[in-house]
Amino acid sequence: MSTVMSEQEKETQIPEGTQSSSSSSENQEASNVVIEVDDVNFAYVKGKDVLRNISMEVNRGEVTAFIGPSGCGKSTLLRCFNRMNDLIPTAAITNGEIRILGTDIYDPNVDVIELRKHVGMVFQKYNPFPKSIYENVAYGLRIQGVAKKSVLDDTVEESLRLAGLWEEVKDRLDASGLGLSGGQQQRLCIARTIAVKPKIILMDEPCSALDPISTTTVEELITQLKDDFTIVIVTHNMQQATRVSDRTAFFYLGNLIEMDETTKIFNNPSKKETEDYISGRFG
Ligand SMILES: Nc1ncnc2c1ncn2[C@@H]1O[C@H](COP(=O)(O)OP(=O)(O)O)[C@@H](O)[C@H]1O
Numbered sequence: 096m097s098t099v100m101s102e103q104e105k106e107t108q109i110p111e112g113t114q115s116s117s118s119s120s121e122n123q124e125a126s127n128v129v130i131e132v133d134d135v136n137f138a139y140v141k142g143k144d145v146l147r148n149i150s151m152e153v154n155r156g157e158v159t160a161f162i163g164p165s166g167c168g169k170s171t172l173l174r175c176f177n178r179m180n181d182l183i184p185t186a187a188i189t190n191g192e193i194r195i196l197g198t199d200i201y202d203p204n205v206d207v208i209e210l211r212k213h214v215g216m217v218f219q220k221y222n223p224f225p226k227s228i229y230e231n232v233a234y235g236l237r238i239q240g241v242a243k244k245s246v247l248d249d250t251v252e253e254s255l256r257l258a259g260l261w262e263e264v265k266d267r268l269d270a271s272g273l274g275l276s277g278g279q280q281q282r283l284c285i286a287r288t289i290a291v292k293p294k295i296i297l298m299d300e301p302c303s304a305l306d307p308i309s310t311t312t313v314e315e316l317i318t319q320l321k322d323d324f325t326i327v328i329v330t331h332n333m334q335q336a337t338r339v340s341d342r343t344a345f346f347y348l349g350n351l352i353e354m355d356e357t358t359k360i361f362n363n364p365s366k367k368e369t370e371d372y373i374s375g376r377f378g
């Protein structure tokens with residue numbers, strides 16, 4: 096029994112990018128697209144769509160940035176990807192479909208808890224639990240019923256290392272997560288998210304509450320994480336989008352105006368609205 100458990104646990108701990116030697120290689124080849132948004136409309140209140148006819152694809156192992164002026168729907172679409180908008184009673188997708196790893200995530204049979212294991216989220220305002228650094232990172236595994244100390248220890252260390260925080264906190268894992276600096280707290284939240292090995296990490300303006308040095312640290316971290324995770328990041332900072340992302344989607348008034356390689360969007364956009372926005376004419 097315990098052998099079976101630990102093998103399952105081990106299985107879930109293999110970062111996606113290192114699985115090529117396993118039997119899932121044919122699935123990997125099957126699609127490079129992890130998120131497919133197909134003609135989606137979304138409304139918080141019936142009759143008032145705040146996203147209109149959005150279609151896009153998010154590629155595996157890339158960082159995709161969502162940019163656009165405040166209120167254009169970036170966060171709304173991001174929150175659709177792990178069904179965070181379900182918490183708002185009247186909110187609904189009113190047209191189209193979102194498929195993640197081939198599954199229609201709004202299908203009534205989808206287990207939302209299970210979905211959120213695969214699609215983790217990091218918020219603008221870092222939000223460690225009032226627990227120790229160790230327990231913050233171990234939290235998701237404990238929820239899943241993992242109790243074995245060696246598994247928890249290994250995952251906590253591995254996740255903190257990936258989040259670039261291990262060296263700073265390894266001697267005080269029992270100290271409160273709330274005692275860390277802002278930048279460290281955000282990296283702790285990233286460690287907590289990656290500890291359960293999601294396939295996708297959603298980040299909604301993860302640096303906007305951070306000082307410039309912490310922002311640089313988190314941006315470098317994002318670039319490293321894409322080896323193992325697919326990342327979608329909302330940012331109001333266009334320089335940040337150019338620094339961290341492979342592809343950029345520009346939204347305006349609930350519409351996806353243009354999505355392309357980041358260098359293309361910022362150097363030679365196809366649409367006039369994009370050009371106006373990136374050159375600072377509005378927003
Ligand atoms: N909880 C909510 N209830 C009703 N309307 C909302 C809610 N959250 C956002 N909106 C509206 O949806 C639109 C898109 O907002 P949002 O996705 O937060 O934009 P962005 O992240 O691009 O700034 C805006 O018009 C905003 O006012």
Ligand SMILES: [Mg+2]
Nearest residue numbers: 169170171329
């Ligand atoms: Mg937002």
